[in-house]
Amino acid sequence: MTDLRLILKSLMARSASTAVTCLLIAIAVALLLSMLSLREAGRRSFTRGVGNAHLVVSADSSPLVAVLNGLFYANPPRAAISESKVFEITTSFPWAWSIPTQLGDSFRGFPVIATTSQFLEDFEPAPGEPWVFAEGRNIERPFEVVLASGVAAATGLGIGDRLHLTHGMGVGGAPPPAPAVEESMVASVPGPDVEGVVEEIMDPHDHGHGHVHADDGEHVHDEVVFDVVGVLAPSGTHHDRLVVTEIQGAWFIHAIDRRELAGRPAPGSVEQLEAADRLITGILLRTPVRAGRNSAAILQGAFDRLRRDPSITVASPSTQVDRLFGIVASLDAVFIALGAGILLSGVISVMLVLWNSMELRRRQIAVLRVLGCPQRRILGLVLTESAIIGLIGAIAGGLLAVGGASLAAGLLAIRTGVVVSPSVDPKSAVLIAAGTVALAALAGVAPAIKAYRTPVAENLRPLD
């Protein structure tokens, strides 16, 4: 027999209340740890997900919105950038690369980015980690799509499959902005020779013969089918939810809609697109940098110059992500306070359970005293018992946090594409576990004093 065995036996004798109390503590610890781990993982994921773009330009109302829309595909940008402005921006500075994008369509809820092949060549979804093709090739012509790994996995589509795009960004999304462009300049966006292709792929009567349609209830661009020509390997970022398509094909399907509304005949090929059809909602920019570095001294100058232009919004993705986390930091504090509150209530429940158990255990305590257990040792036994409940709760909470955070990360990846790798910081985990044990021991003080003061003689009387 040891003190520890005495305590464990005592806990097991009250297994139901012990289990409930430990569970309360475990839930509180798990909440706290999950919040801490997901907060850090989320931050890492967002920071990583900005890729290697130095600047994002759009016509959004604020830099933060520009980044959330342009790089995190939250919503389609509210307005397009004028053609002349696109030309001015892309030619007025020796950018390492500039990639035009148009957002506003979706496929089965996955955002479609209409862009050039440069997006899969020069843009890196995570800094230093270029796109890798799992199979197939880059987009080369209109009406071709490349599926990111998450889309391929979720839809089961692969090379050779055909699909229709949906107008709007899926649930809660909005259609792309109305044309607000000037004539001419957007034509400078490089595009392949697509003559003769359009007739071949236009198929207004085919609704499902070998083609995959997007979600019902949305406006489906079912006049044109898109061919899957490539599938990307996972990048571990939210970009894995992207459908990448050639920008001229996207212009074409929207031109059909617009002309139909205007009572005009649909264009026969991308060659017949007009300036009003060629919408750019965003530009990803990167300044030249020396090998091994991710920022350039000239970046600030380029940023400052673009920022002076009131017709566009220019944003540094990394700065905006920092800003975003600065904004949600107070929310983090609320959640952590909530977790701490739950922990405190768990600890109070430990006190109440032990306090009540002292009523039931007065005889046992009296017997221990008769058998030679000093009062101080009784005090120690109850405090240790309380601390053990805290320890069991902390360990169970840690395990729950690991499982819970993984589950939450999985759900987050499915729902938002944001890939987070939750990991519990060992220092935080040890601190929370130690704090929980200390708080639980503290919760045992009042019951322990009650046990200490248990009158022996009164509690040894025979039971009736």
Next chain:
Amino acid sequence: MISDMQPVLEIRGLRFVRPEGFSIEIPEFTLLEGEQVLLAGPSGCGKSTLLLLAAGLLDADSGEIQLAGKSMANARGGRRDAIRADRVGMVFQTHHLLPGFTARENVSVPLLFGGVKPAEHAAIADALLARLGISDPTARVDRLSVGQQQRVAIARALIADPDVVFADEPTAALDPENAAKAVALLKEVCRERNAALLLTSHDPGLESAFSRVVRFDELAQTSGAVG
């Protein structure tokens, strides 16, 4: 023979008053080493109170209690607990075993508080339990018969080799035949382990089993009800 032995319990001029009015006064009482004494008296007369005072579980208002040569009246707190752990074994009418614990664990508890190494507990406990006819020391006490529970309680009282065993109405819940057997066993094991025995009972049928019978009303003066 007995007169050559040292006193294991000496009480002189003891006075104890409960707040609710019950009082007990014992001018003198001596229990010698290895002696077996029946303290006879009706239920509620104060016999149990005397045992609790002797064991240091109640504080006397005045007087002296020497247990194996050590003053319980002057000792306080942990010191008194240590003396009790080393020198006293107790048996109760309702056994007061720890429910949910095995026979071995119940018997081992005094060893824990007596400072015996935990690794030695099982062997010591099992040997004494076997001597008392408990063949399965791993059985939970709440699954044992009343008779077996009483033997576990006797084993627990004697496991730390006390100088004296205080048995408080240990046969009150037993029929006369089993009461006689239980007292015989307790006396026998106390004798084997050279422990004195002070047994309280209201049952006159037990008087024949003891060479020395002390009547409580001749030993002590009381007033009020024990409550």
